[in-house]
Every structure is written in structure tokens, then in C-alpha cells.
Amino acid sequence: MNTSDFSTHKHADLKRMGSAGLKAVLNILEKWGCSAEQSMAILRLxxxxxxxxxxxxSQARLDRDQLTRLSYLLNMHQALRIVFENRDNVYGFMNKKNHNPYFHGRTPLEVIESGDFGALYETYKRIDTLRGGLW
Incomplete structure (x- = not known):
């Protein structure tokens, strides 16, 4: 396989992963109760x-920023699935007011709906730490 073949395969893999990731994330955002406007901002679309x-x-052509956003959202969802056994908590957590210092009484969804990459990252970090030693 020459270098251009490798590049073509790598691009095809990224496209396939992006399409699958986007489909999963859209489903998660819907279950979190996101509006279309919130989803557009979070995904920067x-x-x-x-x-x-x-x-x-399958039509998705996502850039590196958007793929990273998908990754953070998928990892938040996975962390919530590890922490909570109850589906209502897994999907409802993002709409629950949080009084930890970073959130200041806002819901995680209120924080990430701005579409700001930093807010998405900071929310991801805090949700990821919830699982602590639960790995």
C-alpha cells in the first residue's frame, strides 16, 4: 500500500467514524432534551x-473540532452510564441544576449550549471525574 492509499483509507475511516459518532450523539442530545438550536450550537453546525x-x-463532513466535540459528548454519556444505573439519571443529569463551583447553579446543558469549546471541555472534565474509581 502506498502513502496515498493509506491517506485515502484513513480519510474513509474518519468519515465513517464521524458519521457513526454523529448519529449516536444526535440520539444522545435528543434524549438529553436538547432543542435543535442547542444541538446546532453544541456541535457547531x-x-x-x-x-x-x-x-x-452518512453525509457528514466533520472537521477536527466537530469530531472532538463528538468525542467529548460520547465520553460524557459513557461516564454518566457508568455512574448511574437509572436511565432517568443517565439522560436527566444534563438538565439538573448543579451547585458545584464551575456550574454555579446552572445545568450542564446550560453551560454547553453556548457552543463554546472551552465550556464543553470543562463540562466534560467535571462529568468524567464523577466516575472516579468506578473504572
Whole structure:
């Protein structure tokens, strides 16, 4: 296999992973109770693109930032699944007011709906630490 073949395979793998990740994340965001506007901001997708990808995730052409956003969201969901046994808590946590210093009474969803990458990362870090020694 020459270098261009490797690059083509790597690109195809990233596209496939992006499509699968986007499909999973859209499902998670819906279960978190996100509106389309919140989802667009969190994923950093324009309106027309969001609806196009929501209807057919295989069409997704995501950049590195968007793929990283998917990764953080998938990892938050996984952490919540590890921490909570109850589905209502797994999917409801993001809409529960949090009084820890970073959240200051806001819900995690209120923090990440700004679309700010830093807010997404900081929320991910705090949710990821919930699982502590539960690995």
C-alpha cells in the first residue's frame, strides 16, 4: 500500500467514524432534551447542515473540532452510564441544576449550549471525574 492509499483509507475511516459518532450523539442530545438550536450550537453546525446531517448522518463532513466535540459528548454519556444505573439519571443529569463551583447553579446543558469549546471541555472534565474509581 502506498502513502496515498493509506491517506485515502484513513480519510474513509474518519468519515465513517464521524458519521457513526454523529448519529449516536444526535440520539444522545435528543434524549438529553436538547432543542435543535442547542444541538446546532453544541456541535457547531449551521442550520441547513444540521438538518441535512440529522436526516442522513452518512453525509457528514466533520472537521477536527466537530469530531472532538463528538468525542467529548460520547465520553460524557459513557461516564454518566457508568455512574448511574437509572436511565432517568443517565439522560436527566444534563438538565439538573448543579451547585458545584464551575456550574454555579446552572445545568450542564446550560453551560454547553453556548457552543463554546472551552465550556464543553470543562463540562466534560467535571462529568468524567464523577466516575472516579468506578473504572
Amino acid at each position: 449551521p442550520k441547513a447542515t444540521f438538518y441535512k446531517y440529522r436526516n442522513d448522518p
